[in-house]
Amino acid sequence: MPHEYPSLNDFPPLKNDLLLRAARGEKTERAPVWIMRQAGRYLPEYREVSKSHEFFEICRTPDLATEITLQPIRRYTGLLDASIIFSDILVIPQAMGMEVLMNPGPSFPDPLNTPADVEKLHKVVDVEERLGYVYKAITQTRMALAGEVPLIGFCGAPWTLFLYMIEGGGSKTFQKVKTWIFKYPEESKALLLRIANVCVDFLVGQVKAGAQLLQVFDSNAGELSPHDFDHFSRPTLVHISTNVRKRLAAEKLPSVPLTLFAKGANYALASLAESAGYDTLGLDWLVDPAEARRLVKGKVALQGNMDPGVLYGGRDAIEGTVKRICAGFGVDGGSQGWIANLGHGIRPFVDPEDTMWFLQCVHKYSAQGSNA
């Protein structure tokens, strides 16, 4: 489904640019805040839509994806500083020719068992043809947002996608993917690069369609040792940032900020800040904010990092944690280069009122300073 791209001037002007300013490391009057998986199962209005539509059907139907992207923006009017397009990282393996089901976690009926199985993937991936529905949802959502907040586009990182394509779903031992990288390192690197090239096309297409910031999710980075991260993930992450920036410049598209969320790879924070080519690094909750700031030396902005589990602890726990995190990120009558978020996606069964309280606490404590 080829997509008709708008002229970027057709979009309504942006009224709230806190996210984009913080992502570039600038001072903001308070920290912008959004929540990974902010449109999801903790929201009754999302569960209502999922009763009559299967997960990937929603992803592939731009009207439904737009509607769900807007649900948290409507519910938390004036409290969220970003929207993120409703989709999934696993649309890339689908575009490469793999079947992916969601029941309720992801499962691949026919995963890549050995390097010979790579033959089953499409030789050439026409991303616009296969994922044009995401572009359409982005363009529509950008219009529907009317400039209230910026729209984030995203993709999965090659390592995390490779892991799913080989394991065929979640895993405890990662036996299959570890067999690949340690028994077939060259074939692994070749496939990782192939995935990275699809990521580049997909991210550039999302900017063309209207995405205003891009986030790469390397949710399984923590399964690799620092050494193996440097061999199997980092080069593909650098490939993506370098080539996306090149293509955006060559195609005269906006030079949107890039965020990398490499969950569990806090061992690599200093070197990622130094030379991975991202404007912002997302943090999980296993690293202390002050320590993260010390490691990145102001070279990148930071995003995160409240333990999503704190949302189960009620209002006092949330308020106390937000105050502490604001102090850790150096808030003092405003903040600099910090985007408040959780350290991973929000979980099911969180009370949406507690989520609202989290957003309100960030507004309050990141504006006035944590000693107030």
Ligand SMILES: Cc1c2[nH]c(c1CCC(=O)O)Cc1[nH]c(c(CCC(=O)O)c1C)Cc1[nH]c(c(CCC(=O)O)c1C)Cc1[nH]c(c(C)c1CCC(=O)O)C2
């Ligand atoms: C690893 C990963 C996936 N998908 C994603 C990641 C990276 C981020 C992370 O680490 O959490 C990214 C993702 N998935 C989804 C979004 C939408 C945008 C948002 O609101 O953040 C985003 C950005 C929707 C979704 N993706 C999924 C749901 C739940 C589907 C449902 O039951 O309706 C949603 C709202 C399903 C999904 N999709 C995936 C898993 C493992 C699962 C099942 C487990 C789970 O639900 O957490 C793969």
